[in-house]
Amino acid sequence: MLKPKHQIVKYVVADYFSALLSWVIxxxxxxIYIEKPFIGEVDFSFNNRLIIGLSILPLCWLLFYYLTGHYxxxxxxxxxxxxxxxxxxxxxxxxxxxxxxxxxxxxxxxRDYYLLYITFFTIHFVLTYIPRLIITSRMIRxxxxxxxxxxxxxxxxxxxxxxxxxxxKNTISQSGxxxxxxxxxxxxxxxxxxxxxxxxxxxxxxxxxxKKHDIREIIIxxxxxxxxKLEWLISQIEFYDIKIKLIPEMYNIITAxxxxxxxxxxxxxxxxxxxxxxxQENTKRFMDIVGxxxxxxxxxxxxxxxxxxxxLSSNGPIIYSHERIGRFGKPFKIYKFRSMVVDAEKxxxxxxxxxxxxxxxxxxxxxxxxxxxxxxxxxxxxxDMSLVGPRPERQYYIDQIVPRAPLFRHLLRVRPGITSWGxxxxxxxxxxxxxxxxxxxxxxxxxxxxxxxxxxxxxYTIKTVFQASGK
Numbered sequence: 001m002l003k004p005k006h007q008i009v010k011y012v013v014a015d016y017f018s019a020l021l022s023w024v025i026x027x028x029x030x031x032i033y034i035e036k037p038f039i040g041e042v043d044f045s046f047n048n049r050l051i052i053g054l055s056i057l058p059l060c061w062l063l064f065y066y067l068t069g070h071y072x073x074x075x076x077x078x079x080x081x082x083x084x085x086x087x088x089x090x091x092x093x094x095x096x097x098x099x100x101x102x103x104x105x106x107x108x109x110x111r112d113y114y115l116l117y118i119t120f121f122t123i124h125f126v127l128t129y130i131p132r133l134i135i136t137s138r139m140i141r142x143x144x145x146x147x148x149x150x151x152x153x154x155x156x157x158x159x160x161x162x163x164x165x166x167x168x169k170n171t172i173s174q175s176g177x178x179x180x181x182x183x184x185x186x187x188x189x190x191x192x193x194x195x196x197x198x199x200x201x202x203x204x205x206x207x208x209x210x211k212k213h214d215i216r217e218i219i220i221x222x223x224x225x226x227x228x229k230l231e232w233l234i235s236q237i238e239f240y241d242i243k244i245k246l247i248p249e250m251y252n253i254i255t256a257x258x259x260x261x262x263x264x265x266x267x268x269x270x271x272x273x274x275x276x277x278x279x280q281e282n283t284k285r286f287m288d289i290v291g292x293x294x295x296x297x298x299x300x301x302x303x304x305x306x307x308x309x310x311x312l313s314s315n316g317p318i319i320y321s322h323e324r325i326g327r328f329g330k331p332f333k334i335y336k337f338r339s340m341v342v343d344a345e346k347x348x349x350x351x352x353x354x355x356x357x358x359x360x361x362x363x364x365x366x367x368x369x370x371x372x373x374x375x376x377x378x379x380x381x382x383x384d385m386s387l388v389g390p391r392p393e394r395q396y397y398i399d400q401i402v403p404r405a406p407l408f409r410h411l412l413r414v415r416p417g418i419t420s421w422g423x424x425x426x427x428x429x430x431x432x433x434x435x436x437x438x439x440x441x442x443x444x445x446x447x448x449x450x451x452x453x454x455x456x457x458x459x460y461t462i463k464t465v466f467q468a469s470g471k
Contacts, residue, residue, distance in 0.1 A: 007074035007139065014131035014186050015065060019058035021064040022124040027053065029119060057097075067286060069278025073141065075148065075176070082136045083129065090125040143176035150216035150243075153200060153209070154182035155233060155365070157193030158358065161221035164247050165196060180213055185222060185233070203236060210240060217243045219268065234271060239412040242327040244271040275449045279441025283451060288386050292377040298373065306337055306371060313362035316342035319375055324392035327415045332384040334392060339363025349396045353430045367428070369465050376418045388454040390442040397432060405436045410446055419461040420454075421445040 027050050065071065068089055070349050098117050142148045154161045161182055172179060183206060184191055191199060201209050209215065220233055238244060244386040245268040276284065296303075307318045320338040344350075344358040351366075352359060361366065366372035379385040385392070390411040392402070401408045422441035429435040443454065 007135075008071050009131065010135050011071060011074065012062060014135060015062060015128060016058045016127040018131055019061040019124070020054060021056050022120075022127045023053050024050070025127075026102070026120050026123050029123075030116065035113075044167055057106050061093060064285075065089060067279055067282045068092075069282055072278060072282075074145070075150075077136050079133060079136055079169070082132050086125065086129045086132060089200035090121060090128060094121040094124060102134070113352060114259075131288050144174045146173050147175070148176055149178035150176055151214050151216055152179050152217040152219060154179070154193065154197070154219050154221040155203070155237070156185050156222035157182035157197065157199060158218065159223070160247060161197075162192045162195065164219075164221060165193065170186045170194075182221070183209060183218075188291055203233075206240075210242065210366075215242055215442060216246060219245045219247065221247055235406070235409070238271065240407050244273070245269060246271065268365060273362050273413065275446060280449075280451050284386065284388075284454060286308075287454075288380050291387055292381040294379050295374070296381070302371075302375070306366070306374070308359075309362045310337050310339075310366075313360045314341055323394065324416070324453075325398055325412070326392055327412060329412050331395070332379070332392075334379060336427075337366055337372045337375060339366045339372045348392060349429050351397075352428065370419070370423075370461065371465065373418050380418065384415070385418045387414040388419055388457050389415050390420050390445065391433070392416035397435060400432050401435055401439075404432075405439055407443060408436075408439055411439075411442055414446060414449070419457060421457055424457055424460045424464065427464055 068083060068085075070089065094117065098120065139148070154165070165179065169179075179197065181200040182191070182193045183200055184202045187202055193199075200213065220230070222230065222233060227374055234244065247268065274281070310318045318338060318339060320340075321333050321335050324334045326332045339360060340352070340358045340363055341360060342355075357399060363372065376385055380387060398408065420442055421444060424439040425441045426434070426438040428439050445457075
């Protein structure tokens with residue numbers, strides 16, 4: 001069984017101790033070769049500066065590696081990629097620390113500054129890269145031996161699928177792929193791949209197939225050369241948390257989202273599903289964690305006041321929770337301050353309206369100010385949600401929306417948010433028609449995701465809270 005978190009822990013532990021050791025070595029290098037010739041005798045004992053450095057700098061390096069995307073996709077790495085990424089992050093990190101920490105050092109000439117910089121870079125790079133190289137090399141050996149394998153299916157089982165499988169079947173396992181069968185696109189075609197691969201089901205059953213067989217990669221092998229059909233196929237599966245690849249002959253009909261990915265003598269093309277650069281995506285998550293912790297700590301008095309208000313407004317629990325659908329279609333429990341009477345949905349799911357009698361007087365205030373949503377900072381901290389993202393919906397309504405607006409499935413590519421562009425520009429939806437109308441704002445957000453856009457939405461949301469102008 002694949003355990004990516006265990007692999008990430010290996011890199012994190014190695015990076016932590018590498019940063020620790022490199023700082024100790026560099027600290028005494030400075031004492032012996034820079035300070036001693038300049039000021040004579042120096043104190044080689046552990047001092048506050050060394051201890052503070054050992055406490056803080058390794059954590060700063062880990063945060064920097066995380067923000068730059070080093071710990072993403074731990075099983076999809078190469079030694080060359082490891083070398084380039086380690087060189088780049090060490091260069092940038094060393095440069096930042098040099099200007100923050102070393103410019104006030106005792107030096108006899110400016111030549112010492114260059115020496116400090118080069119030495120710090122070299123020590124940190126060597127001590128960081130060697131453990132990474134060992135971990136990555138071991139992981140590559142396990143991939144090529146078949147000890148690590150990603151369950152993979154073909155989407156489409158025609159002649160192209162059969163030819164490609166016959167071409168690579170003797171070497172494909174060395175890339176870490178385990179082909180377990182194919183998924184038929186429709187129920188009326190004949191499939192040549194039946195000769196050597198089992199058919200696992202049909203495209204409309206893809207959700208169950210992915211869960212049942214723990215699918216990690218899909219190779220689109222349709223015989224069609226129509227761009228429209230190919231894009232439709234990709235739209236049906238791209239919101240799943242799996243890698244999507246194409247047989248290379250299709251490259252001329254797909255957009256620039258495709259990046260090459262070698263598979264020995266039969267390269268595949270990987271569809272990039274990244275909506276933001278790695279550093280922005282990780283920075284967004286870092287902002288989620290810090291922002292949630294900060295608000296949940298500083299906002300304790302507000303939580304208490306609102307909890308009292310909910311309790312005095314009507315009988316029932318203070319917090320209301322129910323299931324919503326999150327990223328990659330994963331269900332989770334969402335938490336809100338209760339703004340309706342108990343058993344408001346005893347007759348089934350029902351969206352609230354402007355003059356909804358189920359909303360309590362205090363609940364109306366909570367909804368106008370959006371303060372009913374603040375328990376969701378806990379959801380953000382858990383990783384179910386983000387500060388900014390499309391509002392999560394219930395499966396009951398998703399089943400009604402998707403047949404009329406298939407593009408809704410694109411929203412499942414990202415974490416849902418406490419606030420969203422749709423929430424800011426449109427507000428709460430009172431029916432499925434309004435949900436579909438609000439969808440266009442959320443699609444605009446997804447196509448333009450950035451830290452800047454998130455900050456802009458948060459500013460608008462704060463404005464809505466203080467003006468109590470929420471719909």
